[in-house]
Amino acid sequence: MGRIVGLTGDEATAEAMRQINPDVVAAYPITPQTETVQRFSEFVAEGIVATEMVRVESEHSAMSACVGAAAAGARAMTATSANGLALMWEICYIAASYRLPVIMAVVNRALSGPINIHCDHSDSMGTRDAGWIQIYSENCQEAYDNLIQAVRIAEEEKVRLPVMVTFDGFIISHAMERVEILEDDEVSQFIGKYKNAYSLLDVDSPVTYGPLDLYDYYFEHKRQQIEAIEISPEVIQKIGREFKDLSGRYYDLMGSCHLEGAELVIVAAGSTAGTVESVVDELREKGEKVGLLKIRIFRPFPAKQIAEALRGVRAVAVLDRSVSFGAQGGPIFLEIRSALFDEIKPPAVVNYIYGLGGRDIGVDEIERVYKNLERIAHTKKVDELVGYLGLRE
Amino acid sequence: MKEKGWKDIPWGGLILEEGNAEEYKTGSWRTHRPVWDEKKCTHCLLCWVYCPDSSIIVKEEKFKQFDYDHCKGCGICSTQCPTKAIHMEEEGKFVIKTEGGK
Amino acid sequence: MSKITEIRWHGRGGQGAKTASLLLAESALEEGKYIQGFPEYGPERMGAPMQSFTRISEVPISLHSHVRTPDAVVVLDSTLLGTVDVTFGLGEKGVILVNSPETPQTIRRKLGLNKGKVFTVDATSISIEILGKNLPNTPMLGALIKVTSLLSLDTVASSIKHKFGKKFSSRIIEGNIEAIKKAYEEVKEE
Numbered sequence: 001m002g003r004i005v006g007l008t009g010d011e012a013t014a015e016a017m018r019q020i021n022p023d024v025v026a027a028y029p030i031t032p033q034t035e036t037v038q039r040f041s042e043f044v045a046e047g048i049v050a051t052e053m054v055r056v057e058s059e060h061s062a063m064s065a066c067v068g069a070a071a072a073g074a075r076a077m078t079a080t081s082a083n084g085l086a087l088m089w090e091i092c093y094i095a096a097s098y099r100l101p102v103i104m105a106v107v108n109r110a111l112s113g114p115i116n117i118h119c120d121h122s123d124s125m126g127t128r129d130a131g132w133i134q135i136y137s138e139n140c141q142e143a144y145d146n147l148i149q150a151v152r153i154a155e156e157e158k159v160r161l162p163v164m165v166t167f168d169g170f171i172i173s174h175a176m177e178r179v180e181i182l183e184d185d186e187v188s189q190f191i192g193k194y195k196n197a198y199s200l201l202d203v204d205s206p207v208t209y210g211p212l213d214l215y216d217y218y219f220e221h222k223r224q225q226i227e228a229i230e231i232s233p234e235v236i237q238k239i240g241r242e243f244k245d246l247s248g249r250y251y252d253l254m255g256s257c258h259l260e261g262a263e264l265v266i267v268a269a270g271s272t273a274g275t276v277e278s279v280v281d282e283l284r285e286k287g288e289k290v291g292l293l294k295i296r297i298f299r300p301f302p303a304k305q306i307a308e309a310l311r312g313v314r315a316v317a318v319l320d321r322s323v324s325f326g327a328q329g330g331p332i333f334l335e336i337r338s339a340l341f342d343e344i345k346p347p348a349v350v351n352y353i354y355g356l357g358g359r360d361i362g363v364d365e366i367e368r369v370y371k372n373l374e375r376i377a378h379t380k381k382v383d384e385l386v387g388y389l390g391l392r393e
Numbered sequence: 394m395k396e397k398g399w400k401d402i403p404w405g406g407l408i409l410e411e412g413n414a415e416e417y418k419t420g421s422w423r424t425h426r427p428v429w430d431e432k433k434c435t436h437c438l439l440c441w442v443y444c445p446d447s448s449i450i451v452k453e454e455k456f457k458q459f460d461y462d463h464c465k466g467c468g469i470c471s472t473q474c475p476t477k478a479i480h481m482e483e484e485g486k487f488v489i490k491t492e493g494g495k
Numbered sequence: 496m497s498k499i500t501e502i503r504w505h506g507r508g509g510q511g512a513k514t515a516s517l518l519l520a521e522s523a524l525e526e527g528k529y530i531q532g533f534p535e536y537g538p539e540r541m542g543a544p545m546q547s548f549t550r551i552s553e554v555p556i557s558l559h560s561h562v563r564t565p566d567a568v569v570v571l572d573s574t575l576l577g578t579v580d581v582t583f584g585l586g587e588k589g590v591i592l593v594n595s596p597e598t599p600q601t602i603r604r605k606l607g608l609n610k611g612k613v614f615t616v617d618a619t620s621i622s623i624e625i626l627g628k629n630l631p632n633t634p635m636l637g638a639l640i641k642v643t644s645l646l647s648l649d650t651v652a653s654s655i656k657h658k659f660g661k662k663f664s665s666r667i668i669e670g671n672i673e674a675i676k677k678a679y680e681e682v683k684e685e
Contacts, residue, residue, distance in 0.1 A: 006521040006530060015512035030538075099405040117536070139559070160404065171559050175533030176517045178524055198407055208408035220399035221406050228404075283556075362560035 002186075009172035010035035012144040013079065013105045014170070015179075018043045019187035021105070023074035023194075026054035026065035029308045030084040031117045032169040033107040037079055043091055059084040063091035063102075065257075071209045073199030075151070078102070081169060082109035082123045085157060089127060095162045096131030097225060098209055101154030102162040104132075108171040108270065108321075110357045118358020119169040120169070121322040125331045132226050133163040133232055134299040136269040138255065143167040151191045152239045159232045161225070168271040170358065183246060190246055199381055229300045236297060244362035253302035255294030258281065258284070259309055262291025264373040265347075267336055268319040269295035272354070272361055276319075279366040290370050291309070295332060303339035311345045312339065314377035317369045321355045329386045336351040348376050354389035365389050415463070420447070422464030426482040427459055433478035440470035440479060500645065505581050506571035509541040511632030515569075516547035519636055522642045522646050522654040523551040531556050551645060564677050567643055570594060571618070571631050576605055585611050590642055592682070594618040594631045599685040606672045616682040618674075619623040625674045626667070637675030638682040648679055 007015060013036045017025065025044075027037045044053040054069075056062045069076040073345065080088060081329040083108055095102045100246050106124050110116040124134060143165065150163040167173065182190075198207045213221060215296060225347055229285045233253055240251040255273060259265065266276045273294040283290045293309060293316075310316060318337075320330020324358035327334060340346040352369060355361050401439040403409050436456055441449040448464035452456045502519070502668035506512030513534040520532030531550040537543065548562040563583075567590040570581050582591060589611040593602050599613040606613075616638040633655070640646045652672045659668055 004524070006517075006524045006532075097405060098407075125427065138557075139553075168559075170536050171533070173537065175559075176520050177531055177556075179531050189497055198403075198409070205409070206411045209405070211406055211408055216396060217402065220397075220402060221404070223399040224402075224404050227399075271559035274559045277557040307451045360561045360565050363558070364563075 002180045002182045004178060004180050005146075006176045006283055007140055007181075008035065008174050008176050009108065009140045009143050009167050010174065011039055011168075012140045012149060013107075014043070015181060016144045016147040016187075017077060017079075017105075018049055019184050020075070020077065020148065020191060021049045021180070021188065022051055022052060022077040022362045023139055024052045024069035024076040025065065025078060026056050026062045026069065026076070026077045026156065027080070027286065028059050028062050028080045028084060030059070030109075032109055032119075032173040033081040033084070034104070035173070036058060036105060036107070041256055043112050059087040060091060063088040063095065064103075066097050066102045067091055067098065067100055070095070070102050070196070071098060071200045072225060073194075073196040073201055075194040076100075076102050077104065079105040079107065081107045082111050082117075085123045085127060086111060089130070092127050092130040092132060092162070094210075097221065099160040099225075099228070100162060101151075101160055103147065103154055104164050105143070106164050106166040107169045107173045108166050112340075113136050116357040117169070119171050119271075119321070119322075120356045120358065122164070122356075124166045125163060125322040125324070127164070128273075128299055128327065128331060131161065131229065131366065132299060133161055133229065133236075134158075134190060134294055134297070135163065135165045136255075136298055137165060137167040137172070138274045138294065139167075139172055140179045140251070142255075143172065144179055144181070145243065145251065148187055148190065148245050149236075149239050152196075152242075153232065153236055154234045156232075156239075157197070159228050159230050159235050161232065166270070169329060171271045174189065177337050180247070180249075184218055190242070216356065232300055233297070233302060251296065253297045253307065255296040256295050257291070257309065258360065259291045259293060259313075261289055263289040264370055264377060265291040265293055265310060265313045265316045266369060266373075267293045267295065267316060268367065269330060269332060270321065275361060275363065276366050279363055279370070282363075283367075283370065288370070292310035298332070298335075301335045301339070303335065307339045307343055311343070315348045315373040316340075316350070317373050318351050319369075320351060320353050323353055323356070335387070336356065348380065348382055350376065350382055350384070351386045352389045353386065359390050361390055384385075394400065398474065403437070418462045420460075420462045422430055423461075423464060424463065424484050425466045425468060426461065426484050427468065427479045428464070428482050428489060429471050430478045430480070433476045435476055435478075438476065439473050443469050443473045446471065498554050499550050499556060499558065500565045500567070500643075501565050502549040502551075502569065502570045502639070503562045503565040504547040504549070504571065505575050505579055506545060506547070506632070507575070508540075508543045508545055508569045511630055511657070512545060512571055513679065515571075515632040515636050516549045518633075518651075518654060518658060519549045519639070519646075520551065521658060522651045523549075525654055526646060527579055529554060529556050530553060530668060535561060538595040544575055565593065567639065569574050569639055571635055573597075573602075582606055582608055582611075587611065590614065592616070592639055592642055594635055596620065599683055603685070612642075612685065614638065614682055614684050616678050618678055621674050621677050621681070623675065626670045632672045634674040634678035637678035639683075641679045641682050642684070648676065651675060
C-alpha cells in the first residue's frame with residue numbers, strides 16, 4: 001500500500017502526473033499552477049518519466065498540442081489556471097468535440113480584471129459548457145486521487161471526453177498537507193495502457209480529424225457529446241469503486257456529505273467544503289441539525305442524486321465562489337435550484353457569493369449562514385435570494 | 394443520399410475511410426467547363442500539374458479526359474495550356490452530357 | 496476543533512516564514528500528525544509584511560481558512576510589532592514568541608498585551624553568529640518547539656536533513672540545526 005508524505009496541492013498533482021507518466025505534457029506556467037509544471041519538468045529532465053514535454057508559448061498552444069497529441073493516440077495532459085484557461089477556451093471545445101481524453105489540472109484562480117492571483121472558481125466555471133467533465137477537489141489528497149481517476153474516466157470507450165480536475169489556488173495548491181501516495185505500479189496498473197481507437201498516426205487505418213461539419217451533421221455530433229457526458233456518471237461511479245478497492249478512499253458523484261438528519265444544509269465546492277465540514281462537526285456536537293453537501297462532479301451535474309439527498313431538508317444555502325453576471329445567482333445555485341424544481345416539498349434555497357479573488361472565508365461566516373438558514377426555516381421567508389459573504393458594504 | 398442519425402455516425406466528426414472526398418461531387422459548382430481540343434494537345438500535362446482539384450485524368454502519360462464530377466470550372470488548365478488546347482465554354486450548353494471531355 | 500493546534504507566523508518576504516511554517520508541518524507529519532502548512536501570498540516582495548500558517552492535529556484537518564484564532568504566534572522581525580496587529584485573535588492562553596534581544600516584559604509593554612504568554616529569543620544574533628547571516632526562521636522554530644512542547648528537537652533536526660539534504664551543503668544544514676538548538680536553550684520567558 002501507499003506511503004504518507006507532506007505535499008502541497010501542486011506537488012501532489014505533479015506526483016500523480018509522474019505516476020501516470022503521460023506520453024505528452026504540453027503546458028505553460030501560470031500562478032498558482034506553476035509548481036506543478038515546474039516539478040513535473042524536473043521529472044522529465046531527470047528522465048524519471050518517459051513523457052515528451054512540449055514547452056509551448058501560450059496556453060492556447062498548450063491545449064492545441066494536447067489535442068494534436070491525443071488525436072495521434074497519445075495520453076496527453078496539461079495544467080493551468082485562470083487567464084491561462086481562458087486563453088485555452090477555444091481549444092477546450094475542440095478537445096471535447098473531437099472526443100479526445102485530455103486530462104487537465106485546473107488550479108482555481110480568479111479571472112482578471114482587475115488582475116488577481118488568488119482563488120475563486122470563475123476560471124473553471126467559465127468553461128463549464130465546453131463539454132469537459134469537471135471534478136472539484138477539496139484538498140491535496142483529493143486533487144491527487146481525482147487526477148488518477150480522471151485518466152480512466154476520460155479514456156473509457158463510451159465516454160471519451162476530456163476531464164478537468166480542479167483545486168483551489170494557494171489555499172490548496174500551496175498548502176502542505178498529509179497525502180497518501182499510491183505505489184507507482186499500483187497507479188500504472190489502475191490506469192492501464194491507453195489505446196486510441198482512432199489514431200492519426202495509424203497508417204493502416206487512416207482517419208480524418210476535424211473536417212468541416214455544417215448544418216447537415218454538426219447537430220448530430222453535439223447530440224453524441226450530450227450522450228457521452230450523460231453516460232459518464234455510471235462510469236465515474238464504477239471507477240470510484242475500483243479506486244476504493246485500491247486505496248481505501250471512496251469517491252462518488254457527490255463528495256462526502258453530512259446529511260443524516262440534517263435540516264439546514266450548506267452546499268459548497270472546493271476547499272470551503274472542508275471549512276463547512278469542520279463547522280458542521282462542531283455544531284452537531286451541540287445537537288444542531290446542520291449538514292453539508294459537497295460538490296464533486298459539477299459536469300455532468302448529478303441533479304437527481306442531489307435532489308434525493310436534499311429530500312426532507314428545510315433550508316439550503318448554496319455557496320458559489322464565482323459570479324454568473326446577470327443570472328439569477330451563481331452557477332452552482334442555478335443548478336441546485338433547478339434540480340429541486342420537481343420536488344413535491346422542496347426546501348427553501350438561498351445563494352451566497354463568497355471568496356472572490358481569494359477573500360478568506362472562515363468559521364464565523366459559515367456559522368452566520370447556518371443562523372440565517374435557521375431563521376429561514378423558522379419563518380419560511382427568504383428576504384434575500386442572493387447574498388454576499390465577507391463583502392464590505 | 395439519406396443522411397444518417399446521431400447514433401449511426403462516427404463520433405467527433407471523424408472520417409474513417411481514406412480518400413472518400415471523391416464521393417462528394419463538386420462538379421455542380423461549375424459555370425464554365427473546360428473543353429479539350431485533341432489536335433492541339435501535345436500531352437505536356439501542365440494541365441494535370443496545375444489542376445487544384447485532381448480533375449485531369451491521365452492514362453499512360455497522356456491526357457485522357459476531365460473529371461467533370463469534381464471539376465469546379467476554375468479555368469486554370471485553359472490559362473496554363475501552352476498550345477491553347479483547352480478552352481472554356483458555358484456550362485448551360487452541356488446540361489445532359491457529363492461524362493468525359495470529348 | 497480544539498484538537499487542532501494553530502500557529503501564525505509573521506515575517507517579511509525573504510525571512511523564511513513560509514519555509515518555517517512548512518518545515519514545522521512536515522516535522523509534525525514525521526511524528527504521525529495531520530498537518531497543514533501554507534503561506535498567505537501576495538505577489539512576493541522582499542521585505543513586505545507577510546503571514547504564514549501551520550496547523551497540527553491528531554485528527555484529519557478539514558478547516559481551510561487562514562488561522563484567525565492562533566494558539567501560538569511567531570514574529571520573525573520585531574520591527575513588525577508597530578505595523579502589523581500580530582496579536583489578532585490570540586486566546587487567553589495563547590503564546591506569542593518574538594525575535595528580539597529584549598525581555599518578554601518589554602515586548603508585552605510594547606504590545607499593550609494583557610493576555611497570553613510572551614517569549615523572546617534573539618534569533619537574529621544566533622543566526623548571524625552561527626550561519627553568518629540573518630535567517631531567523633530556523634532558530635525561531637527551535638524556540639517555538641521549546642515553548643509549546645509541540646515536537647521533539649530530534650524530529651525537527653531529522654526533517655531538516657531530509658528536506659534540505661539535497662539542496663544545501665552539510666555545513667549549512669548542521670549550522671541550521673545548531674542554531675535551532677541554541678534558540679531552544681536561550682528562549683526567555685516572563
